Each structure stands twice: as C-alpha cells, then as structure tokens.
Amino acid sequence: xxxxxxxxxxxxxxxxxxxxxxxxxxxxxxxxxxxxxxxxxxxxxxxxxxxxxxxxxxxxxxxxxxxxxxxxxxxxxxxxxxxxxxxxxxxxxxxxxxxxxxxxxxxxxxxxxxxxxxxxxxxxxxxxxxxxxxxxxxxxxxxxxxxxxxxxxxxxxxxxxxxxxxxxxxxxxxxxxxxxxxxxxxxxxxxxxxxxxxxxxxxxxxxxxxxxxxxxxxxxxxxxxxxxxxxxxxxxxxxxxxxxxxxxxxxxxxxxxxxxxxxxxxxxxxxxxxxxxxxxxxxxxxxxxxxxxxxxxxxxxxxxxxxxxxxxxxxxxxxxxxxxxxxxxxxxxxxxxxxxxxxxxxxxxxxxxxxxxxxxxxxxxxxxxxxxxxxxxxxxxxxxxxxxxxxxxxxxxxxxxxxxxxxxxxxxxxxxxxxxxx
Amino acid sequence: xxxxxxxxxxxxxxxxxxxxxxxxxxxxxxxxxxxxxxxxxxxxxxxxxxxxxxxxxxxxxxxxxxxxxxxxxxxxxxxxxxxxxxxxxxxxxxxxxxxxxxxxxxxxxxxxxxxxxxxxxxxxxxxxxxxxxxxxxxxxxxxxxxxxxxxxxxxxxxxxxxxxxxxxxxxxxxxxxxxxxxxxxxxxxxxxxxxxxxxxxxxxxxxxxxxxxxxxxxxxxxxxxxxxxxxxxxxxxxxxxxxxxxxxxxxxxxxxxxxxxxxxxxxxxxxxxxxxxxxxxxxxxxxxxxxxxxxxxxxxxxxxxxxxxxxxxxxxxxxxxxxxxxxxxxxxxxxxxxxxxx
Numbered sequence: 001x002x003x004x005x006x007x008x009x010x011x012x013x014x015x016x017x018x019x020x021x022x023x024x025x026x027x028x029x030x031x032x033x034x035x036x037x038x039x040x041x042x043x044x045x046x047x048x049x050x051x052x053x054x055x056x057x058x059x060x061x062x063x064x065x066x067x068x069x070x071x072x073x074x075x076x077x078x079x080x081x082x083x084x085x086x087x088x089x090x091x092x093x094x095x096x097x098x099x100x101x102x103x104x105x106x107x108x109x110x111x112x113x114x115x116x117x118x119x120x121x122x123x124x125x126x127x128x129x130x131x132x133x134x135x136x137x138x139x140x141x142x143x144x145x146x147x148x149x150x151x152x153x154x155x156x157x158x159x160x161x162x163x164x165x166x167x168x169x170x171x172x173x174x175x176x177x178x179x180x181x182x183x184x185x186x187x188x189x190x191x192x193x194x195x196x197x198x199x200x201x202x203x204x205x206x207x208x209x210x211x212x213x214x215x216x217x218x219x220x221x222x223x224x225x226x227x228x229x230x231x232x233x234x235x236x237x238x239x240x241x242x243x244x245x246x247x248x249x250x251x252x253x254x255x256x257x258x259x260x261x262x263x264x265x266x267x268x269x270x271x272x273x274x275x276x277x278x279x280x281x282x283x284x285x286x287x288x289x290x291x292x293x294x295x296x297x298x299x300x301x302x303x304x305x306x307x308x309x310x311x312x313x314x315x316x317x318x319x320x321x322x323x324x325x326x327x328x329x330x331x332x333x334x335x336x337x338x339x340x341x342x343x344x345x346x347x348x349x350x351x352x353x354x355x356x357x358x359x360x361x362x363x364x365x366x367x368x369x370x371x372x373x374x375x376x377x378x379x380x381x382x383x384x385x386x387x388x389x390x391x392x393x394x395x396x397x398x399x400x401x402x403x404x405x406x407x408x409x410x411x412x413x414x415x416x417x418x419x420x421x422x
Numbered sequence: 423x424x425x426x427x428x429x430x431x432x433x434x435x436x437x438x439x440x441x442x443x444x445x446x447x448x449x450x451x452x453x454x455x456x457x458x459x460x461x462x463x464x465x466x467x468x469x470x471x472x473x474x475x476x477x478x479x480x481x482x483x484x485x486x487x488x489x490x491x492x493x494x495x496x497x498x499x500x501x502x503x504x505x506x507x508x509x510x511x512x513x514x515x516x517x518x519x520x521x522x523x524x525x526x527x528x529x530x531x532x533x534x535x536x537x538x539x540x541x542x543x544x545x546x547x548x549x550x551x552x553x554x555x556x557x558x559x560x561x562x563x564x565x566x567x568x569x570x571x572x573x574x575x576x577x578x579x580x581x582x583x584x585x586x587x588x589x590x591x592x593x594x595x596x597x598x599x600x601x602x603x604x605x606x607x608x609x610x611x612x613x614x615x616x617x618x619x620x621x622x623x624x625x626x627x628x629x630x631x632x633x634x635x636x637x638x639x640x641x642x643x644x645x646x647x648x649x650x651x652x653x654x655x656x657x658x659x660x661x662x663x664x665x666x667x668x669x670x671x672x673x674x675x676x677x678x679x680x681x682x683x684x685x686x687x688x689x690x691x692x693x694x695x696x697x698x699x700x701x702x703x704x705x706x707x708x709x710x711x712x713x714x715x716x717x718x719x720x721x722x723x724x725x726x727x728x729x730x731x732x733x734x735x736x737x738x739x740x741x742x743x744x745x746x747x748x749x750x751x752x753x754x755x756x757x758x759x760x761x762x763x764x
Contacts, residue, residue: 076700088701090452094448
C-alpha cells in the first residue's frame, strides 16, 4: 500500500523538481524577448496559426535580427480562455522575463490581459483583440496597452455613411451576441442613422450558433439589406448559405463586418457571398506594391491567402523592428518603447498606419466587395475582397467629436437604442 | 496501508508542498495555487460522485457563483478587498450551499444519466445569467477585479502570500471533508452508494442524506469559486462553461473517486499537463486525451487504485484459472452509478 502512495505522490514532486531546473536565465542585453499569446488549441486554433505565421514570416525575413537585437519568440497557448491567458501571460513575464506581450484574440482575453500589463508594468500589444474601450473609455487604466490592429467599431463608422450614400435605406442586423457584435453593429448604426438610414431590426444569435433558421425566418420583409456578423465554429459559413436558401439574398443586399468575409473564411465560402460588401483595414486584394508583395510571399510560404490576422501580426513585427532601429537594437524600457511605437508612421501592407493619443491605429478603411475574379496573376478565379472605396486615415472616432463620443456609453445590445424597430 | 499511515503520508506530502513550492519557479507557484483551488472543487464533487454515487455535471455553477459574487462585490461595491474578504468567503460558501439546496430539490428527483442532465441544465442557467446579464456580469467580456485583498501589511497581490492563503483553505477543506466522510453520516452515504434499496429498508432517509451531501458539496465548490476569482483577477462566462464541470469530473475519475485525495491528484495531472505541457509542445491535448483513455480503460477506479490493481492481478488470474464465477471482488463505482438508473 505504501508503494502506491509513493508512486502517486512522487510524480508531481519529481515533475516540479525538473521544472525548477528548466527555468530559463534572464535575457541578455542584445536579446528581445517577445511573449506571443495565441489560442493554439481549441476552437480558434486556425486563427492562432494565421497570427503566428504572420509574425514569424517577418522574423524569418529578417533572420530574427531587429537591428542588433536577436528576437526570441515564445508562443504561449491561451486555449481561448481568459483565465488560461492570464496564467500564461504571468508566466511569460515572471519566469521567461519577456520584454513585451503580443496577441489575444477574443475581447474577453484582451480585457483579461490589459490589467496584467498594468499590474506588471509590461507592454501588451493587442494585434487582434479589438474591444473599443481598451483604447477609449478605459485607456487611462491601461497605460501599457497599445493596439496595432483596430478597434471593433472603427471600420463600421465610415461604412455606415457609405451604406447610406449607396442606396441602402432599411437594414436588418444579425450579429453574434457579445461585445464585438454590439460594437461593430453599434458603430454602423450610429453613422448610418445619422445620415438618414434606418436600422429596422436587430437580431442577436448567441456566439457559436450554427443553425440560423429561427433568425433568418424572422427577418422583416420591409428591409433592403442584411448586415451579418457570425462568430465561432461553422456559423460564418452557414449564415450566408441559409440567407440564400431562404431567398433573402440576393433579393436583399448582403453587407457585414469585415471579419465576416475576411480571407480567413473567404476561400471556404460559396458563390452566395459574391457581391457582399464589408469594411476593414485590410484586404488581400489591395493593389499596392506593399500589399501585393506581402500576399505573394505569404501565399508562397504558407499556401493560403493572408487574412487580417496574418497581416496584423506581420505589421506588428514590422513596427517593433522600426522602434528597435531607432534604439539601435537596445531595449529602451516599456515607457520609452511605447512613446516611440506610438510616434511611428509606417507603410504597412494594409497601407499607412500611425497612432492616435489613446494608442489606437489611425489607418485606411477599405470598403470591399466580394468578387470572383483572377487577381495578382494567380491562375484560377477566386473570391477576393475587391476594394471599391478607400477612406484614408480613419481614427477610431471617425469624424465624430472625440469628447462627445467618449461621454456616450460604449456600444451594447441596447445602445444605440433601436428607434425604428417596430 | 493502515489509516494512520495514510494520514501521516498525506500530511507529510502537504508539508512538502507548502515548504518546497515557494522556492521553485514563479510559474509553478501560480500553477500550484490554481491546482489547489480546483482540487477543492474536485474534492467537493468527489463527495457526490465517489461517496454518494451520484455524478453531477454542473459543478461549474457553484464555482461560478462564488467567483461572480466575489467579482461583483469587488468591482461594483469595492467590497472584499480588505479584512471584509472573510465575509466574502462566508457569503461565497453560503451562496454555494443555498444554490445547491435549491438545485438539489430538482436534481435529486432523478437518477443516473437523468441526474447528469438536470445538473447540466441547471448549471447552464448560471452560465446563461453570466453571459446575458451584461449590466451585472459584464457579459462575455467578464469582470476584472481591481486587486487581491490586503490584510494590513499582508498583500495577497504577492503570489507567494496568495499561495499560502489558498493552501490554508485547501488543507482545511481536505480535513473537513475527511471528517465529514468518516462521520456516521458519511458512512451512510457510502451505504447509499453501495446499495440504496437496502439503506432505505434499514430505515435511512436516503433523500435527506443525498440532499445534505449535495449542499455540503455546493458549499465547498462556492469556496473554490471565491478563491478562483482572485487567482487571475478576472471572472468570465468561460469559468462557468460545461468544460469546467467536465474537468472537475475528469479530475475525480482520473485520481480515484471515493478517496478525496484522488481529486487532488486528478487536479494536479489535468492542470499540469494542460498548462505546463502546453508551454513545451503544441500536441499536449493528445497526451491529455491519451491519458484519459488509458486510465479509464485500465484503471477505472483511478490512479490511486494502481497499487491495488497490481497486487490483485495474480489473484484474479488464479481465480479465473480456478473457474470461479465470482470474478473480482472490487466494487466498480462506475458500474454502480449505472446501476442507479434501474
């Protein structure tokens, strides 16, 4: 009987002893240690691959040498769970002594990691997690937080105006029932209604919904466009298909969040999405030299068209490299690094990017229309987000007054209120 | 191994953990803190699964209630960040117990797989509240606690200090649960697990016994929730999902149901593989999955039964050679749970 206890108890003790031995030493002077948090396992594993591939491509292009600093990238698995993300982030900071954290996908992960950065005084760069308030109403709480991606409602603001100027009058929204959905729809509603459009119905299917028939059949006939945002699992593929089966599209126009038709899902989509219009700071169909070179290299390397998840992380690496150029490869400390980072003006694959005073990017927003076409010299006709209009240098507040904007509550299920629903 | 020897070795092991862990790496210290909290949850579930013979698939609900209570009080009312933390602990335990008392009224009407389904449904209600009641729970974004409690000069924001606090709760929970299962009440729970009808004929109020077990279990799970809220200073609906309930169930099954320490061992294995192995290799889920399958196939009584199984192997072989129709005398808890459906 004793043997059983010794065996069962011995295992963790031995493991702990081994782990203690394996603790890495502190970073050398010319080493830049980067902790990269991505949902490597779990429902968002494919997104994690796109993210890490984007970042790694830049590292490989530059042989992991940022102007004298050799970059050590440590990828940690958040499992798409906030609690796991916090544990891994603290491990990266306290044990691996990283100089900065990058990553996080879901808003909940962003919200969980931002306080860690404040607590530990370590820079956290959010390349994907887009929750508005992290760089708006809560920006003061998180001085070590910088966004290199976007805020959720940033593309929605110009898109609302575009929709109302392009013949769309009454819109039904079907968006995933969580903060990202509220913010994307809320931003659209604000500018769309300000210029005379009407949101006539808002439907909120839960995140991870795979069968949308109850929502599709509830769509008001008296509308001329459907705005979609599905999240998780097969939802993004299923929703347009079910809209087509129900005869809603192409009878009504299909519009949506940029993520709904992002290159991350676009190749798997059917012809029902042709003609769908959405806004984002990236499109793989951009015809600028930077974007075309990026798409070509990425596609040759990883066999797929880069999504915004890839571009955003590639650009993040590019920005870090640019700061290291200024410091000649020396780590200047978090505060100084943030100052230099947010003062950058760069030409990324997505176009020119600078930062506002709340540490959110100011960048082009592209209105993209899905078309089946041959592009960039690839042999087959494929679905591409062909850019139909560019809104240059869009800040997270668009043309709205920043002070007034911040006085309003953050977009939610009930804000802005739906005045024209029934 | 005799009972005093068992208790002695558990005590020695606990002492070793509390002395050694703070001198290892920061990551191991944080991991050990999480393991002990989830071990409290696993032990509370073991009270139902291992001792009473009813498997609940909704234990995340009690953890979630404790965690959300702590977070809501801290964020909305700045309550529980000083000495009043002890009140929060009390409220968390109370909330777990009261909710369990309420849930049990519905759940205990069913048995076996139906009991599983009802507990699952009830815990999904809690998840639904956490997810949809934005104004209170922050919805999908969750809640960020401002800080860990401060007692005078002791700051729990320090990971080592929090480790000691969690350790104290963990050791106390283990002791109290041990006393409970060794009490006459605990022994009659085992009686119910082994043969419910016989216990009923003997005049025991089976329903009441199960009801009490459920409440005690909910109380400890609520305590785990209070500690969980402060461990990563955030609470989100992810903590209340089915996955958390299943994890707790797996911990108990892996370690050995009906042993209390089995749940602790299970928590060590699951968290260690998940959080530690994931820093080393991307294929860690296969290791975890393989381990689940192997243990459930070859050690249905959990890892703690490994010694007993090795010793029994020759005896079983001899018995089958002798043509004995009796088979192994070991009681298989999984079969008994199945038996509950009859």
